[in-house]
Amino acid sequence: xxxxxxxLTVGLLMLAGLLAGCESESPxxxxxxSVAPSRAGSxxxxxxxxxxxxxxxxxNPAAPVGGPLMGPDGQITVVAPPPTGQNITGQIFWVKENNxxxxxxxxxxxxxxxxxxxxxxxxxxxxxLALAKSPTISPDGGKMVYAYSPEPEGSQGNIVIGQDxxxxxxxxxxxxxxxxxxxxxGFLDHPVWSVDGKYLFFDSRIPRRDQAGQITGELxxxxxxxxxxxxREKLAEDAREPNPSPDGKQVVYTEVxxxxxxxxxxxxxxxxxxxxxxLAGTDKGFQAIYFPRISPDGLSIAFSAAGGPxxxxxxxxxxxxxxxxxxTKATSLLVQPSGLLSLLPSAPPRKLxxxxxxxxxxxxxxxxxxxxxxxxxxxEDQPMAAWSKDGQKIALMAGQGFYMxxxxxxxxxxxxxxGAHDGFDWHN
Numbered sequence: 316x317x318x319x320x321x322x323l324t325v326g327l328l329m330l331a332g333l334l335a336g337c338e339s340e341s342p343x344x345x346x347x348x349s350v351a352p353s354r355a356g357s358x359x360x361x362x363x364x365x366x367x368x369x370x371x372x373x374x375n376p377a378a379p380v381g382g383p384l385m386g387p388d389g390q391i392t393v394v395a396p397p398p399t400g401q402n403i404t405g406q407i408f409w410v411k412e413n414n415x416x417x418x419x420x421x422x423x424x425x426x427x428x429x430x431x432x433x434x435x436x437x438x439x440x441x442x443x444l445a446l447a448k449s450p451t452i453s454p455d456g457g458k459m460v461y462a463y464s465p466e467p468e469g470s471q472g473n474i475v476i477g478q479d480x481x482x483x484x485x486x487x488x489x490x491x492x493x494x495x496x497x498x499x500x501g502f503l504d505h506p507v508w509s510v511d512g513k514y515l516f517f518d519s520r521i522p523r524r525d526q527a528g529q530i531t532g533e534l535x536x537x538x539x540x541x542x543x544x545x546x547r548e549k550l551a552e553d554a555r556e557p558n559p560s561p562d563g564k565q566v567v568y569t570e571v572x573x574x575x576x577x578x579x580x581x582x583x584x585x586x587x588x589x590x591x592x593x594l595a596g597t598d599k600g601f602q603a604i605y606f607p608r609i610s611p612d613g614l615s616i617a618f619s620a621a622g623g624p625x626x627x628x629x630x631x632x633x634x635x636x637x638x639x640x641x642x643t644k645a646t647s648l649l650v651q652p653s654g655l656l657s658l659l660p661s662a663p664p665r666k667l668x669x670x671x672x673x674x675x676x677x678x679x680x681x682x683x684x685x686x687x688x689x690x691x692x693x694x695e696d697q698p699m700a701a702w703s704k705d706g707q708k709i710a711l712m713a714g715q716g717f718y719m720x721x722x723x724x725x726x727x728x729x730x731x732x733x734g735a736h737d738g739f740d741w742h743n
Contacts, residue, residue, distance in 0.1 A: 395693055395716070395729055396727060396728060396729045397430075397729065398430035398431075398716065398729045398730060398731050398732050399430070399728060399729065399730055400428060400429045400430040400730065400731065401428070401728070401730055402419065402420045402427055402428045402434075402730075403418075403419045403420060403428065403710060403719065403730065403741075404419065404420050404421065404743055405419050405420070405421050405741060405742050405743025406418065406419040406421045406422050406452075406456075406741070406742045406743070407419045407433075407435070407701075407710065407712075407739070407740070407741050407742075408438075408450040408452060408459065408738075408739065408740045408741075408742070409433065409450070409712055409735040409737075409738070409739050410447070410448050410450075410735055410736065410737035410738055411433070411437075411735060413441045413442075413443065413445060413446045413447065414437050414438070414439045414440065414441050414447050415437075415438045415439045415447045415448070415450045415459070415461055415738075416433065416435045416436065416437050416438065417435050417436055417438050417485075418433050418434045418435025418436070419435070419741075419743075421742075421743075422435055422436060424436060428717075428730060428731055429731065430731055430732055431731065431732055431733055432731065432733050433717060433731055433733050433735065438459070438483065438485075438488075439461070439463075439483070439490075441463070442466060444466045444467060445463070445464060445465050445466050446463070446464045446478075446737075447461055447462070447463050447481075448461065448462050448463075448464075448504075448737035448738045449461055449462040449504055449505050449506060449737065449738035450738050450739075450740050451506050451507045451508055451515075451738075451740050452485075452508070452740050452742040453508050453512055454508060454510060454511070454512045455512065456485070456742050457484070457485055457486055458482060458483065458484055458485060459482075459483040459485055460480055460481070460482055460483070460493060460506045460508070460515060461480070461481055461483065461506070461738070462478050462479070462480055462481075462502075462503060462504045462505070462506065462738075463478065463479055463480075463481045464476060464477065464478040464502075475499050475500060476500065477496045477498070477499055477500055477501050477502060478496065478501070478502040478503055478504060479492055479493075479494060479495050479496055479503055480492075480493045480494040480503045480506055480515075480517060481493055493515075494515075494517070494540065494547075496519070496521075497519075497521070498521040498522065500521065500522050501519060501520065501521040501522075502519070502520040502521075503517055503518075503519050504517065504518055504519075504520065504555070505517055505518050505555055505556045505557065505738075507557060507558055507559065509559050509563055510559070510561045510562075510563065511563060512542075513541065513542060513543065514539050514540060514541060514542065514559070514563075515539075515540040515542060516537070516538070516539050516540070516550075516557040516558070516559055516566060517537075517538055517540065517557070518535060518536065518537050518538070518554065518555040518556065518557065518568075519534075519535070519536045519538060520533050520534070520535050520555075521533065521534050522534075523573070532573055532574065533573055534552070534573070535552070535553055535554060535555050535571055535573055536549060536551070536552050536554065537549075537550045537551040537552075537554035537555065537557050537566075537568055537584075538550060539566075539586075550566065550584060550586070550589065551568065551570075551582075551584055551589075551591060553570055553571055553572050553573055554568045554569070554570055554571070554582070554584075555568065555569050555571055556568055556569045556605065556606055556607060558607055558608050558609050558616075559586075559609070560609050560613045560682070561609070561611060561612070561613045562613055563586070564585070564586055564587065565583050565584060565585055565586060565682070566583070566584050566586060567581065567582070567583045567584075567594075567607045567609055567616050567682070568581075568582055568583075568584065568607065569581060569582075569604050569605065569606075569607060570582045570591075570596075578596070578597060579596065579597075579601070579602075579603050579604045580593055580594075580595065580596025580597065580601070580604065581593075581594040581595045581596065581601075581604050581607055581616070581618055581620075581680070582594060583616075583682060592684070593684075594616070594680055594682075594684045595618075595620075595678075595680055595684075595687060599623065599624045599687065600622050600623050600624045601620045601621065601622045601623055602620075602621045602622035602673060603620060603621040603622070603673055603675070604618060604619070604620045605618070605619040605620065605675065605697055605698075605699075606618065606619050606697075606698075606699045606700060606739075608700050608701060608702060609682065610702055610706045610722070611702055611703075611704060611705065611706040612706055613682065614681060614682060615679055615680070615681055615682065615686075615722075616679070616680050616681075616682060617677060617678070617679055617690070617700040617702065617709055617722075618677075618678055618679075618680070618700070619675045619676065619677055619678070619695075619697065619698045619699065619700065620675060620676065620678050621673035621674060621675050621676075622673075623676075623678065623689060624687070674694030674695065674696075675694070675695055675696070675697055675698055675713075676689060676690070676691045676692060676693055676694065676695065676698070677689075677690040677691045677693075677698055677700055677709070677711060677720075678690060679722070679724075688724070689724070690709075690720065690722075690724035691711070691718075691720070691724065691727065693713070693718075695711075695713035695714065695715055695716075696713055696714025696715055696734070696736075697713065697714055697736060698711050698712065698713035698714075698718075699711070699712045699713070699738070699739040700739075701739055701740055701741035702722075702741075703741075703743055704743050706722060707721065707722060708720070708721055708722065709721075709722055710739075710741045712734060712735050712739040713734050713735075714734045714735075714736055715732070715734050716729050716730075716731060716732050716733070716734045717729070717730045717731045717733065717734060717735075718730065
C-alpha cells in the first residue's frame with residue numbers, strides 16, 4: 316500500500332495504528348458515525364443525500380437537470396456540464412501534488428487551463444512527504460499565506476508531524492515562516508486575510524490529552540492575528556475555516572463539536588461581543604459543513620454542505636439554471652469509519668473502489684440566517700467557493716472539477732475536469 320501522508324497525520328493526532336488498512340487520496344470530513352447516506356424520499360434531517368433514480372431526458376436540454384442517478388450497485392452518476400477549458404480572469408491558487416499552484420489568465424508564464432488540467436505554475440517546493448496547502452492571497456495581491464507541513468521527524472513509533480503558517484512574496488518568491496505551532500503535534504490551518512490586510516484569521520488543532528498524557532481527541536481553536544503587533548487573539552473553540560466580513564465586524568466559521576460526535580454547524584461571531592450565532596446545522600438537516608465564504612457586500616455566505624433541508628427538491632427550483640445533461644463518470648459512496656476511527660474529524664473512509672466521502676453541494680445563506688437555498692446539484696467532493704470581486708460570480712473548486720456560476724445559481728459552467736482539495740483562493 317502506498318504510504319499516505321494523511322494516514323500519518325491522523326494517526327499522530329489520535330492513536331497510532333488506528334488507521335492501518337485505510338487509504339485516502341483526498342481529505343474527507345467524516346460525518347457522525349450514526350449518519351449514513353440514504354436514498355431520496357427519506358427524512359432530510361436523517362442523512363438524506365437526495366439521490367434520484369429518475370431518468371434524465373437527453374433529448375430536451377431545456378428541461379431541468381435531474382439529480383445524480385443511483386445505480387443498483389450504489390454508484391452515483393452525476394449529471395454535469397461538459398468542461399470548456401476556458402480560462403478564468405484574475406489568478407487562482409490551489410493545491411496539486413502537495414504544492415500550491417498559481418493559474419488563471421493573469422498568471423505570467425503559466426500554462427493555460429484545459430479541459431483536463433488547471434494549468435498555471437508551481438509556487439512551493441514541498442517534497443513527497445511534506446505538504447503546502449490552504450493558500451490565501453493578501454488584498455493587494457502581493458503576498459500569500461499558506462499552511463505547510465514539513466516531512467515527519469523522529470523514528471517509527473515516535474514520529475512527530477505538525478503544520479505552521481508561511482508567508483510567500485508573490486513578486487520576489489521570498490518564503491518565510493509567519494506563525495509557528497505551539498505544540499509539536501499541532502496544526503495551524505485555514506488562514507485568511509482581513510479585507511484591510513491588518514489581520515490574519517486561522518485555526519489551530521492540537522491533541523487533547525488526559526492526565527496520563529495519552530491522546531484522547533483534539534482541541535480546535537479559532538484565532539485572529541494582528542500582523543503589525545504580532546499578537547494573536549483567541550476567538551472561539553471548536554471552530555475552524557474562518558472567513559471575516561468585509562467590514563471587519565464579524566467572522567463566519569464552521570463549528571465542529573469535538574466532544575459531541577463532531578457535529579458540525581455554520582456560525583457567525585460578533586468580534587466586539589465575542590458572541591456566536593447559529594446560522595445552519597443539523598437543525599436544517601446538514602450532515603457536514605465546509606469552507607464558508609462571505610460575499611464582498613457582506614450580506615451573504617456561500618458554503619459547501621452535505622445533506623440539507625431540500626435535497627429532494629427538483630433541481631431548478633432554487634434558481635439552478637437548466638443545462639444540457641452530460642453524464643460524468645460514476646463514483647461510489649464509501650463506508651464511513653466506525654468505532655474509535657469515528658472520533659477523527661478528518662478520518663478517511665475505508666478503502667473501497669472510490670475515494671470520496673459524502674456528496675457536497677454549494678449553498679447560500681444571508682448573514683442574518685435567512686434565505687437559505689441550494690446553488691448547485693453536483694454532489695461533488697468537498698467543493699470550495701471563492702467570490703468574484705463584484706460579487707456576481709462564484710468560482711468553485713472541487714475534487715471532480717473546476718466550475719463557474721452566477722451567484723443566483725445560474726449559468727453553471729465547468730471549466731476543467733481536473734479538480735483539487737486542500738484550499739482554494741481567487742484574486743480578481
